[in-house]
Amino acid sequence: MTELLQQVINGLSLGAIYALIALGYTMVYGVLRFINFAHSDVFMLGAFTAFYSSRALGRWGFAGGGFLGGLLVLVISMAACAVIGVLIERLAYRPLRKRSTLTVLITAIGVSLFLQNGGQMVFGVNPKAFPNIFPSQTFKLGGLVINSNQLVVLGVALALLSALHWIVQRTRIGTAMRAVSFNATAASLVGIDTNRIISFTFGLGSALAGAGGVLYGMNYPSIEPLMGNSPGLKAFIAAVLGGIGSLPGAALGGMVLGFVETGVSGTRWSTYRDAVAFAILIGILLFRPAGLLGRNRIEKV
Amino acid sequence: MPGWLNRSQLVLAAALLAAGVAQFLSNRLDSYVLSVAMGVGINIILASSLNLINGFTGQFSLGHAGFMAVGAYTAAVLTGKLAPQLQPIFGGHVELLFPFALIVGGLVAAVAGGLVGAPSLRLKGDYLAIVTLGFGEIIKVIFQNVEYVGGAKGLNAIPDYSNLFWVFGTTAITVYTVWALMNSTYGRGFLAVADDEIAAEAMGLNTTRYKMVAFVVGAFFAGIAGGLFAHLNNSINPSGFDFNKSIEIVVMVILGGMGRHTGVILAAILLTVLTELLRQFGDYRMVIYSLLLILLMLTRPQGLLIWPIRKSASRRTT
Amino acid sequence: MSASGLQLNRVTIRFGGLTAVSEVSATVRPGELAGLIGPNGAGKTTVFNLITGVYAPTEGTIEFAGRALTGLKPFEITARGIARTFQNIRLFGSLTVFDNVRVAFHLHLQQGPGQSLFRGPSFHREERELSERTRELLEIFKLDRVRNEPARSLPYGDQRRLEIVRALATQPELLLLDEPAAGMNPAEKVELMKLIQFIQERYKLAILLVEHDMKVVMGICQRIHVLEYGRKIAEGTPAQIRENPAVIAAYLGYEPENGPTV
Numbered sequence: 001m002t003e004l005l006q007q008v009i010n011g012l013s014l015g016a017i018y019a020l021i022a023l024g025y026t027m028v029y030g031v032l033r034f035i036n037f038a039h040s041d042v043f044m045l046g047a048f049t050a051f052y053s054s055r056a057l058g059r060w061g062f063a064g065g066g067f068l069g070g071l072l073v074l075v076i077s078m079a080a081c082a083v084i085g086v087l088i089e090r091l092a093y094r095p096l097r098k099r100s101t102l103t104v105l106i107t108a109i110g111v112s113l114f115l116q117n118g119g120q121m122v123f124g125v126n127p128k129a130f131p132n133i134f135p136s137q138t139f140k141l142g143g144l145v146i147n148s149n150q151l152v153v154l155g156v157a158l159a160l161l162s163a164l165h166w167i168v169q170r171t172r173i174g175t176a177m178r179a180v181s182f183n184a185t186a187a188s189l190v191g192i193d194t195n196r197i198i199s200f201t202f203g204l205g206s207a208l209a210g211a212g213g214v215l216y217g218m219n220y221p222s223i224e225p226l227m228g229n230s231p232g233l234k235a236f237i238a239a240v241l242g243g244i245g246s247l248p249g250a251a252l253g254g255m256v257l258g259f260v261e262t263g264v265s266g267t268r269w270s271t272y273r274d275a276v277a278f279a280i281l282i283g284i285l286l287f288r289p290a291g292l293l294g295r296n297r298i299e300k301v
Numbered sequence: 302m303p304g305w306l307n308r309s310q311l312v313l314a315a316a317l318l319a320a321g322v323a324q325f326l327s328n329r330l331d332s333y334v335l336s337v338a339m340g341v342g343i344n345i346i347l348a349s350s351l352n353l354i355n356g357f358t359g360q361f362s363l364g365h366a367g368f369m370a371v372g373a374y375t376a377a378v379l380t381g382k383l384a385p386q387l388q389p390i391f392g393g394h395v396e397l398l399f400p401f402a403l404i405v406g407g408l409v410a411a412v413a414g415g416l417v418g419a420p421s422l423r424l425k426g427d428y429l430a431i432v433t434l435g436f437g438e439i440i441k442v443i444f445q446n447v448e449y450v451g452g453a454k455g456l457n458a459i460p461d462y463s464n465l466f467w468v469f470g471t472t473a474i475t476v477y478t479v480w481a482l483m484n485s486t487y488g489r490g491f492l493a494v495a496d497d498e499i500a501a502e503a504m505g506l507n508t509t510r511y512k513m514v515a516f517v518v519g520a521f522f523a524g525i526a527g528g529l530f531a532h533l534n535n536s537i538n539p540s541g542f543d544f545n546k547s548i549e550i551v552v553m554v555i556l557g558g559m560g561r562h563t564g565v566i567l568a569a570i571l572l573t574v575l576t577e578l579l580r581q582f583g584d585y586r587m588v589i590y591s592l593l594l595i596l597l598m599l600t601r602p603q604g605l606l607i608w609p610i611r612k613s614a615s616r617r618t619t
Numbered sequence: 620m621s622a623s624g625l626q627l628n629r630v631t632i633r634f635g636g637l638t639a640v641s642e643v644s645a646t647v648r649p650g651e652l653a654g655l656i657g658p659n660g661a662g663k664t665t666v667f668n669l670i671t672g673v674y675a676p677t678e679g680t681i682e683f684a685g686r687a688l689t690g691l692k693p694f695e696i697t698a699r700g701i702a703r704t705f706q707n708i709r710l711f712g713s714l715t716v717f718d719n720v721r722v723a724f725h726l727h728l729q730q731g732p733g734q735s736l737f738r739g740p741s742f743h744r745e746e747r748e749l750s751e752r753t754r755e756l757l758e759i760f761k762l763d764r765v766r767n768e769p770a771r772s773l774p775y776g777d778q779r780r781l782e783i784v785r786a787l788a789t790q791p792e793l794l795l796l797d798e799p800a801a802g803m804n805p806a807e808k809v810e811l812m813k814l815i816q817f818i819q820e821r822y823k824l825a826i827l828l829v830e831h832d833m834k835v836v837m838g839i840c841q842r843i844h845v846l847e848y849g850r851k852i853a854e855g856t857p858a859q860i861r862e863n864p865a866v867i868a869a870y871l872g873y874e875p876e877n878g879p880t881v
Contacts, residue, residue: 278435
C-alpha cells in the first residue's frame with residue numbers, strides 16, 4: 001500500500017512535467033498543424049538557463065536556495081525559453097508557412113539537431129549537477145518518502161496549468177488562439193493577425209517547456225544537452241494520447257504517461273519503458289487516432 | 302523477345318559486371334577510399350528503397366533504420382553465431398554463406414516491414430511518420446534487451462565479408478528493382494496512390510496492397526543494406542540504428558527530390574561524401590549538418606537536384 | 620449487367636446526429652441516362668459516396684447487377700463495374716494525361732510486381748496493347764495532343780474531360796458523374812451534353828449524373844431523381860419533374876399547399 005502511494009506521488013510529479021511539455025506540442029499543432037520536434041530541446045534549454053542563472057544570481061550575492069530566488073530562476077528560464085521559441089518560429093518555420101508539412105517537419109528536425117549539437121558544444125557533453133534552486137527537504141510520512149521538490153513541482157505545474165487555462169479561455173488573445181486553431185483562414189478573414197497569434201503560441205508553449213525543464217532538473221539532479229529526447233518523446237506521446245490539439249487532453253495524457261512510466265519502472269520490464277510508451281502511442285494512433293479527448297474528423301470527398 | 306526491349310536488363314547485367322571488375326581491381330585502392338565507396342553504395346540502397354515508400358508511393362516512413370537493424374542483426378547472427386551449423390549446408394562453398402545471410406536478413410526485414418505496415422498504413426502524413434518512428438524505436442529497444450545479440454553493446458567481430466562486388470551488385474539490383482517497378486502500367490499505380498488515394502481507389506486500385514508492396518520491398522532492401530553495413534563495419538549496436546539514422550536516409554530522399562531515381566542516388570553520394578568531409582570539423586560536424594539541413598528546407602524544399610517535370614514514360618513503355 | 624441495374628433500397632446514413640441521406644430508394648436501369656438533382660446540401664454527393672463505398676450506409680442496401688455492394692471497398696465496387704468522377708476534380712496531378720488513363724486499366728491487368736521486374740515477352744505485349752488502347756481513348760476524346768503533359772497543367776475543361784476518360788478506362792457498366800458541368804460556360808455545357816450522350820451510345824453504359832444546371836439535366840436525362848434535405852421528393856421524366864409542385868417548391872424555397880411528398 002505504501003509502495004503504491006509512493007508510486008502515485010512519483011507518477012504525479014513526473015506526469016506534471018510531461019503535461020507541461022505536452023501542452024506546447026499540442027498548442028503548436030493546434031495553430032500550425034505540425035509537430036515541433038525542436039520543442040524538447042527548448043525544454044533542455046530551460047534547464048540550462050536555470051543552471052546558469054542560479055549560478056549568476058549566487059555570484060551577485062543573491063541568496064541562492066531561497067524560495068523567492070527559486071521563483072526568480074524559474075521566471076528567467078521561462079522568459080528565455082519564450083524568446084527562443086518565438087525566434088525559432090520566426091527564423092525557421094515562418095518562411096515555410098505555405099509549404100508542405102513534410103518540409104516543416106524536416107526543418108523542425110534540423111532545428112532540433114542544431115540545438116542538441118550546439119548545446120553539446122556550448123554546455124559540454126558531460127552531465128552537470130543541477131543546483132538546489134528551491135530549499136530542499138525530505139519528509140517521511142510513515143513509509144512514504146516525499147521530497148519538497150516534488151511538492152514544488154506539483155504546485156508550480158498546477159499554477160501554470162491554471163494560468164494557461166485562464167489565458168486561453170478568458171483573455172482576448174486566448175480567444176484569438178482558439179479561433180486560429182479552429183480555422184486559420186477564417187480567423188485571418190475576421191481581422192486576427194495570425195502571425196502574431198502563432199508567435200504568441202510559440203512563446204507560451206516554449207515558456208511552459210522551459211518551466212518543465214527547470215522542474216525536471218530539480219527532480220532528476222543532472223542535466224545534459226540530449227536530456228530533452230526522452231521526456232520530449234513521452235510528452236509528445238502524451239499529447240497524442242490526450243488528443244492532439246486538445247489542452248485538457250495534453251494535461252491528462254501527461255499524467256497517464258507519468259503513471260505508466262513510474263509503474264513500468266518498478267517492474268522487471270523497466271528497460272522496456274520507452275517501448276511501452278511507444279506501444280501506447282501506436283495503439284492510440286491505430287485504434288483511436290483522435291486521442292482520448294480529441295474529436296474525429298471526417299475526410300471530405 | 303530479346304533486343305532493345307530488354308535493354309534495362311542489359312544495363313543491370315553491365316552494372317553487375319562492373320561491380321565484379323571493380324572488386325577485382327579493388328586491392329589497388331586505399332582502404333579508406335574503399336570503405337567510403339562501400340558506404341556510398343549502402344546509402345544508395347537505403348535511399349532508393351526508402352524512395353519507393355516515401356517518394357513514389359507518398360507514404361512518410363521514419364522507421365527505415367529499424368528495418369536496416371533487423372537485416373543487420375539477422376545477417377550478422379547467420380555469419381557469426383550460426384556459421385558453424387550453416388557451413389556444412391554449403392559444403393565447400395563457404396563464400397555462399399554471405400549472400401545467403403544477406404537475403405535472409407532482407408526477408409526477415411521484409412516480414413518486419415509487413416508486420417509494421419499492415420496496421421500503420423491506413424494512417425497518413427504526420428501520423429504515419431510518428432507510428433513508423435515508434436516502431437523503429439521499439440525494434441531498437443528490443444535489440445537492446447536481447448542478450449543473445451549482445452544487448453546494448455551489440456555484436457562485435459562480424460567477419461568483413463562486404464566488398465565492392467556485393468555492395469555495388471546489390472546497389473544495381475536495388476536501383477533496377479525500384480526503376481522497373483515504377484516503369485510499368487502496374488507501377489504507375491504507386492504514383493497514383495501518392496497523388497490521390499481516393500481517386501486511385503475509385504479507379505479500382507487496391508491502395509492498401511500497393512502501399513504494402515512498397516513497404517515490404519523497401520524494408521527488404523533496407524534489411525540487405527543492414528547486412529552489408531554489418532559486414533563492412535564489423536560491429537553493430539542498437540543505437541546505431543536509431544531515429545537519427547532514419548532521418549539521415551529521409552534527408553537523402555528529400556534532397557534528391559522525392560520520387561526521382563537519379564536525384565536520390567546523387568543525393569546519397571553527395572551526403573555520404575559530405576559527411577566524410579565534415580569529419581575534419583570534429584565537434585562542429587553535426588552543427589554544420591543541421592544548419593545545412595535547415596537552409597536546404599528554407600531554400601530548396603523540392604530537392605537540390607531536380608528537373609522540372611517527372612519524366613513521362615508514355616513515349617515508350619519499356 | 621443483369622436487367623436489375625443499380626438499386627438503392629431505403630438507404631440512410633447518419634453522421635453523428637445529422638441524417639445526411641434518409642431512406643432513399645432509386646433504380647438506375649442498364650443503359651439508362653439518369654439524373655440526380657436537388658438544392659445545395661441535399662445529399663447528392665453523399666449518395667455517390669454511398670454507392671461507391673466511400674461511406675457505408677447506416678441502414679438500407681445497395682445492389683448492383685443483382686448483387687449487394689454491402690461491405691465492399693471502393694476499389695472492389697469499381698471492379699464490379701461502377702466508375703465515377705469527382706465534384707472537385709481528382710486527377711493524378713503529377714502523372715501525365717497518358718498515365719492517368721493508362722493506370723485506370725488496372726483492373727484488367729495481367730501483370731503485377733513480378734512481371735514489372737522480369738519484363739518478359741507477355742509483359743511487353745500487354746504494355747503495347749494498353750498503350751494502344753489508351754491512345755485510342757485519348758484520340759476519341761481529343762486529348763491526344765496533350766498526352767505527355769502533367770494532368771495538373773491542363774485547362775479546366777480538359778481536366779473534366781480527362782476525368783471522364785479515365786473513368787471509362789476502367790470499363791464500367793455504370794458511370795457516375797458528379798457535377799460535370801460545374802464551372803463551365805454555356806458553350807462548353809452544350810459540348811458536354813453531346814459528349815455524355817455520345818458516351819452512353821458508344822459504350823452502351825448507364826450514366827447517373829449529379830448536376831446543378833437544369834438545362835443540362837433536363838436536356839439529356841431520361842429519368843430524374845430529386846433530393847431535398849436527404850430525402851427523395853420526386854422521380855420521373857424531365858417533363859414530369861418540371862411540373863412537380865414539390866420540386867418547384869424545393870427550388871423556389873416555399874412550401875406548396877400539400878407539402879413535399881416523399
